[in-house]
Amino acid sequence: MRTRAAVAVRAGAPLELMDVEIGGPRAGEVMVELKATGICHTDEFTLSGADPEGLFPAILGHEGAGVVVELGEGVTSLAAGDHVIPLYTPECRQCEYCLHPKTNLCQSIRETQGRGVMPDGTSRFSTLDGDPILHYMGCSTFARHTVLPEIALAKIRPDAPFASVCYIGCGVTTGIGAVINTAKVEIGSRAVVFGLGGIGLNVIQGLRLAGADQIVGVDLNEDKRAMAERFGMTDFVNPSEVDGDLVPYLVNLTKGGADYTFDATGNVEVMRAALECAHKGWGESIVIGVAPAGAEISTRPFQLVTGRSWRGTAFGGARGRTDVPRIVDWYMDGKIEIDPMITHTLRHEDINEGFDLLRAGKSIRSVVVY
Numbered sequence: 001m002r003t004r005a006a007v008a009v010r011a012g013a014p015l016e017l018m019d020v021e022i023g024g025p026r027a028g029e030v031m032v033e034l035k036a037t038g039i040c041h042t043d044e045f046t047l048s049g050a051d052p053e054g055l056f057p058a059i060l061g062h063e064g065a066g067v068v069v070e071l072g073e074g075v076t077s078l079a080a081g082d083h084v085i086p087l088y089t090p091e092c093r094q095c096e097y098c099l100h101p102k103t104n105l106c107q108s109i110r111e112t113q114g115r116g117v118m119p120d121g122t123s124r125f126s127t128l129d130g131d132p133i134l135h136y137m138g139c140s141t142f143a144r145h146t147v148l149p150e151i152a153l154a155k156i157r158p159d160a161p162f163a164s165v166c167y168i169g170c171g172v173t174t175g176i177g178a179v180i181n182t183a184k185v186e187i188g189s190r191a192v193v194f195g196l197g198g199i200g201l202n203v204i205q206g207l208r209l210a211g212a213d214q215i216v217g218v219d220l221n222e223d224k225r226a227m228a229e230r231f232g233m234t235d236f237v238n239p240s241e242v243d244g245d246l247v248p249y250l251v252n253l254t255k256g257g258a259d260y261t262f263d264a265t266g267n268v269e270v271m272r273a274a275l276e277c278a279h280k281g282w283g284e285s286i287v288i289g290v291a292p293a294g295a296e297i298s299t300r301p302f303q304l305v306t307g308r309s310w311r312g313t314a315f316g317g318a319r320g321r322t323d324v325p326r327i328v329d330w331y332m333d334g335k336i337e338i339d340p341m342i343t344h345t346l347r348h349e350d351i352n353e354g355f356d357l358l359r360a361g362k363s364i365r366s367v368v369v370y
């Protein structure tokens with residue numbers, strides 16, 4: 001059948017709205033009609049050409065919510081009409097990774113996902129002339145319809161609004177999960193969050209949920225301050241206004257260093273500062289940001305010898321089919337907030353405006369509503 005998609009035709013070019021062909025779901029697959037999708041900085045990272053795994057032409061987008069419209073052979077856990085959130089980190093519940101208690105990184109379809117194809121090695125998308133268009137992060141939520149493996153869909157309650165809960169498909173879960181699943185922050189902790197965008201604000205929201213005493217937010221963009229305060233930031237630091245080095249300033253502000261620090265910028269110099277302002281002896285620094293091809297992190301090994309730990313997190317350590325429906329419940333029960341962070345709601349045909357706002361630092365999350 002035909003559907004409408006915003007296609008990334010090549011790196012660095014605006015997305016192009018076009019009709020595309022989409023094949024029906026094969027065995028173990030499900031077709032979903034998207035109702036809403038957020039625009040995450042990772043979509044911009046890939047579109048910019050900085051992603052070593054970036055492939056074109058592709059249909060980007062990985063922060064969606066929608067309705068199941070068709071089932072492939074053998075699908076048992078979902079039915080037509082179910083409301084779902086696509087998962088770029090699936091949960092097969094069978095692979096070595098799913099069975100290990102220390103990771104959420106299900107690997108059952110990671111290799112084909114990284115090549116922009118379905119697990120059988122083919123794409124469901126093509127141009128009207130029959131040329132293949134690739135999938136992205138196994139989700140491709142910038143199309144009206146998409147196809148995913150059954151293991152990459154979280155079934156959610158039907159009363160949750162798509163335009164809000166789509167953000168749980170990446171940003172909300174990543175930020176809150178980094179605090180709760182990865183760092184396992186204790187009540188009374190001191191924390192520093194670098195980058196107060198769509199992810200960093202959710203780290204802040206997670207820190208407030210976890211009962212942190214001090215939540216320092218660091219951002220070069222002064223406009224991010226008010227929203228971060230609303231979500232629980234206790235101290236704001238603009239590095240461009242700090243006299244001297246940022247690290248000793250933050251160590252002093254946190255009375256010797258933070259128990260936990262988080263990078264939500266993707267900048268490797270910031271990642272270093274985040275590690276080095278963690279407390280000597282026990283401070284943990286969590287890398288969330290995704291850095292461009294070729295970028296590397298560095299520090300003096302002495303920083304680790306003296307008790308700091310450098311860790312990372314993908315999708316906030318969440319096991320999607322299990323955890324995402326619970327996070328939707330938290331939102332519906334008022335335990336977490338999402339709507340104030342959705343600063344812009346756009347039509348599909350205006351999706352490039354969402355990328356412009358993100359690049360200009362003028363939005364937190366833009367959501368496209370289909």
Ligand code: NAD
Nearest residue numbers: 041042195196197198199219220264266288289290314315
């Ligand atoms: P965003 O653009 O909304 O936010 C980034 C923020 O960082 C902005 O407020 C910006 O002003 C700030 N910033 C940039 N450079 C800075 C610097 N040198 N010092 C201080 N602040 C700086 O982006 P986002 O959607 O919040 O994504 C943040 C990062 O997280 C991206 O790298 C994204 O790819 C990554 N990400 C990772 C995961 C994961 O699972 N690990 C999930 C989602 C996003």
Ligand code: AHE
Nearest residue numbers: 040042051052053089110170290314315
């Ligand atoms: N393709 C990039 C890496 C991108 C990356 O790290 N993605 C995160 C999710 S970002 C969501 O906004 C992730 O899940 N990583 C684990 C994985 O298996 O991709 C590169 O550098 O090659």
Ligand code: ZN
Nearest residue numbers: 040042170171
């Ligand atoms: Zn994302």
